[in-house]
Amino acid sequence: MSTEDATLWISEADVVRAISLPDAIDALEHGLALEAQGRATNMEKTHLLWGEGHTLHAIGATVEGEQVVGTKTWAHTAGGATPLLLIWNSETGRLRAVIEAFALGQMRTAAVTGVATRWMARPDAAVLGQVGAGKQALTQVAAVCAVRPIAQVRLFSRDSDRRTAFAQQVRSAGLGVEVVAAETAAACVADADVVTLVTRARVPVLGSAELVPGTHLNAIGAISPEREEFGQDVFERCASIGVDSLASVRRLSKEFRTRFGEDETAWQAVRPLSALVAEGAGRRTGADLTLFKAMGMGISDLAVGLAALREAEAQGLGRRLPHPTKVKPRLTRAA
Structure with a gap:
């Protein structure tokens, strides 16, 4: 399976092997500089409440010149959460990576604090x-x-x-x-x-x-x-x-x-x-x-996720999965 025909699944352990918190701070600062230049744009955060303090979130961003667009989504519940960051090629729409994003989320949330404190x-x-x-x-x-x-x-x-x-x-x-x-x-x-x-x-x-x-x-x-x-x-x-x-x-x-x-x-x-x-x-x-x-924003996730993706590819981390193949929908109940 060639890399062009595959999507890279990056686990929590792979993320931690790939980047450290200081790496995340530097990556996010670079992403913020791109935002200031008009080369990185946030998708407005969406937010849904249900039950007692349960929340559904979705955020995203695009970065010009990197040919990437990404979204992260998660449901915060009393039983926990399982956030995932998806990164697509912004020119072809092909799914480049799925990143398990709990450790990444901790680093991006801390990284924005690091950048703010630095300045x-x-x-x-x-x-x-x-x-x-x-x-x-x-x-x-x-x-x-x-x-x-x-x-x-x-x-x-x-x-x-x-x-x-x-x-x-x-x-x-x-x-x-x-x-x-x-x-x-x-x-x-x-x-x-x-x-x-x-x-x-x-x-x-x-x-x-x-x-x-x-x-x-x-x-x-x-x-x-x-x-x-x-x-x-x-x-x-x-x-x-x-x-x-x-x-x-x-x-x-x-x-x-x-x-x-x-x-x-x-x-x-x-x-x-x-x-x-x-x-x-x-x-x-x-x-x-x-x-x-800080409220959380897509540029933070995408900037840190891109750093993790690049390093994972360089180190040979993650699992290659077949890229989704289109199949026509079945229009009747008969097989």
């Missing part, structure tokens, strides 16, 4: 305070440590057992940082240079009073309209506000919709991360707070 946090940021200890939590810590000289990580989760276990997990991750399990969210973020919120909170877990001047805040967890992680008073102190996808934030972020509503002039203060990357200016000296909000 929005103080260069000398040494203390990270993170609220949340779920499935995305460890890679979020690692992403900030990858782009800033973090010496101490403070962690908080409302569940004390989970908090203790997560602190030990971070200590064992080889990040070379001091790890402190904080007793409260306020203690976790007190005097922190970078704060990351990665929770499923439905009411804010912190507000402006808990954040000292010079802090950069990453708000990563509230990606659907019923969730909310930070108070409205945070906006009043922000010198810079960045988002991964402005369209998704406008439709799906409770925090931003409450703040800006339908005021087009007010929304001008909110800038895509791709624009901040393209400018290359970094954080303004003396800025009070900076805020980054």
